[in-house]
Amino acid sequence: MANGSMETMTMADGAAVAVYHVHPAGERRGGLVLVQEIFGITDHIRELCDDYAGDGYEVLAPALFDREHPGFEADYTGDGFAEAVRLAREAHPFALSLADVQTCIDALAPAGPVFVVGYCYGGSVAWFAATQLTGVAAASGYYGSLIPGAADQEPKVPVILHFGRYDTGIPMEGVEQVAAKDWPNATVHVYDAGHGFNSDRRKDYHEPSADLAKERTLALFHANGG
Numbered sequence: 001m002a003n004g005s006m007e008t009m010t011m012a013d014g015a016a017v018a019v020y021h022v023h024p025a026g027e028r029r030g031g032l033v034l035v036q037e038i039f040g041i042t043d044h045i046r047e048l049c050d051d052y053a054g055d056g057y058e059v060l061a062p063a064l065f066d067r068e069h070p071g072f073e074a075d076y077t078g079d080g081f082a083e084a085v086r087l088a089r090e091a092h093p094f095a096l097s098l099a100d101v102q103t104c105i106d107a108l109a110p111a112g113p114v115f116v117v118g119y120c121y122g123g124s125v126a127w128f129a130a131t132q133l134t135g136v137a138a139a140s141g142y143y144g145s146l147i148p149g150a151a152d153q154e155p156k157v158p159v160i161l162h163f164g165r166y167d168t169g170i171p172m173e174g175v176e177q178v179a180a181k182d183w184p185n186a187t188v189h190v191y192d193a194g195h196g197f198n199s200d201r202r203k204d205y206h207e208p209s210a211d212l213a214k215e216r217t218l219a220l221f222h223a224n225g226g
Helices: 043-054 078-091 094-111 121-132 172-181 207-223
Strands: 005-010 016-022 030-035 057-062 114-119 138-142 159-164 186-191
Touching: 005 094, 016 043, 030 043, 030 094, 030 121, 043 057, 043 114, 057 094, 094 114, 094 121, 114 121, 114 207, 121 138, 121 159, 138 207, 159 172, 159 207, 172 186, 186 207
Parallel strands: 030 057, 030 114, 114 138, 138 159, 159 186
Antiparallel strands: 005 016, 016 057
């Protein structure tokens, strides 16, 4: 497994934002922007980046909330959780997250195809990357709560979505509405798991679902130039 480092990147609005950057182990298959949960660039997110680097991707993971709360990292409980929710829902404009991801895509693009994967908050960002951003080869979004309300815009590139059947924050009715759009570029997968099933730090971690979702994500990337 490769190991990355925190670097500073100047974003489109001139802000200096920390980005976790890890180079691929072995031959480079492509670039990957990995988009955080609401909890920041945690050790879990860094491990995911390192893992994808082990699969051959150069990974950038921007610390999206650096403008409002530099260096923010939280666990899944108590004050940290409350601050994460405040940042994601009140303090930080979602459009800035998309802009920062676009900057990361642009930084990776000269060396080959660029993909996006995101979790929770980042899962929603991954969907918008497929519908609105440029230079994306394909995207994979995990349990993004904003997706059901934003499924009317057709994805420009292949995107797969991963939802947990028992996710209390994203009712299956909403997931079914996304699937019913039947966009040619979008595939919806539902797992017998809850929210956050990909994180081994969370009570809803479900290893079989996490493994299958990762397998599907890599297959998507491989099918689209990575």
